[in-house]
Amino acid sequence: MRIDVVSIFPDYLAPLELSLVGKARTSGILSLHVHDLRDWTTDRHRTVDDTPFGGGAGMVMRPDVWGTALDDVLQDGAHLLVPTPSGTPLTQRTAEELAGEQQLVIACGRYEGIDARVAEHYRGHPGVRVSEFSIGDYVLNGGEVAALVLIEAVARLLPGVVGNPHSLVEESHGAAGLLEYPVYTKPPQWQGHDVPEVLLSGHHGRIERWRRDQALERTAARRPDLVERLDPDALDRHDLVVLAAHGWVPQGGRLVRAVDGAPEV
Ligand code: SAM
Numbered sequence: 573m574r575i576d577v578v579s580i581f582p583d584y585l586a587p588l589e590l591s592l593v594g595k596a597r598t599s600g601i602l603s604l605h606v607h608d609l610r611d612w613t614t615d616r617h618r619t620v621d622d623t624p625f626g627g628g629a630g631m632v633m634r635p636d637v638w639g640t641a642l643d644d645v646l647q648d649g650a651h652l653l654v655p656t657p658s659g660t661p662l663t664q665r666t667a668e669e670l671a672g673e674q675q676l677v678i679a680c681g682r683y684e685g686i687d688a689r690v691a692e693h694y695r696g697h698p699g700v701r702v703s704e705f706s707i708g709d710y711v712l713n714g715g716e717v718a719a720l721v722l723i724e725a726v727a728r729l730l731p732g733v734v735g736n737p738h739s740l741v742e743e744s745h746g747a748a749g750l751l752e753y754p755v756y757t758k759p760p761q762w763q764g765h766d767v768p769e770v771l772l773s774g775h776h777g778r779i780e781r782w783r784r785d786q787a788l789e790r791t792a793a794r795r796p797d798l799v800e801r802l803d804p805d806a807l808d809r810h811d812l813v814v815l816a817a818h819g820w821v822p823q824g825g826r827l828v829r830a831v832d833g834a835p836e837v
Contacts, residue, residue, distance in 0.1 A: 655718035680715030792818035
């Protein structure tokens with residue numbers, strides 16, 4: 573996979589040389605290129621922004637500079653990704669889809685963002701897909717951190733990046749739609765806290781069931797929105813008992829919160 577990031581602060585992307593993403597680059601699994609948007613400016617001051625039409629605070633990034641840069645960087649079949657707090661929330665499903673693409677190009681905005689015509693223009697381009705994405709309901713100063721988040725989420729899904737691919741299977745937000753169970757390592761006793769006995773039992777069946785129960789309990793306690801999205805038909809009887817203890821019961825093909833035994837609607 574090839575990823576291009578365009579930013580006015582290319583140094584902000586330096587962490588992409590570290591850890592698993594850095595190794596993926598060195599091994600050739602990932603071809604990653606960071607570009608300085610100002611390299612496509614033509615004036616003495618290397619200007620990338622101007623005042624907003626209609627007035628108001630702040631500056632807006634110019635479409636002409638972005639257009640020249642993106643025309644150079646986008647290859648046929650590319651997916652142009654524009655980070656913005658008004659974009660579609662980035663999820664693990666999005667990361668999985670993007671991991672199958674040939675080229676991702678991330679256009680990092682600054683100031684009040686990029687002139688809206690840029691995304692509109694490339695949406696009409698044959699051979700280019702455009703997605704505006706958000707990494708959460710808060711506002712950052714620029715798109716670089718969002719680019720780092722997206723690249724890390726996508727890169728670890730590329731074959732060969734994570735040493736043991738099995739470690740991706742039961743992770744939070746995976747196919748099961750649950751949060752991951754709690755994890756422990758040596759020593760078995762620490763500061764008066766013991767590792768749950770079942771994990772020391774060597775009994776694979778019991779361990780698997782305990783982990784599944786923990787994942788269900790954790791999801792019910794922390795993320796009721798994820799429980800609402802579970803398909804009751806994909807759960808076994810034991811799963812349903814665990815969820816019922818947290819007040820969730822199947823009704824009409826989904827899970828709903830029960831109050832005093834009666835489903836809440
Ligand atoms: N005026 C914009 C608004 O209210 O929607 C916010 C612009 S923000 C200060 C500057 C840049 O930071 C954006 O163009 C985008 O690239 C990035 N950014 C800020 N928050 C973000 C978020 N939650 N997700 C993705 N990108 C974000």
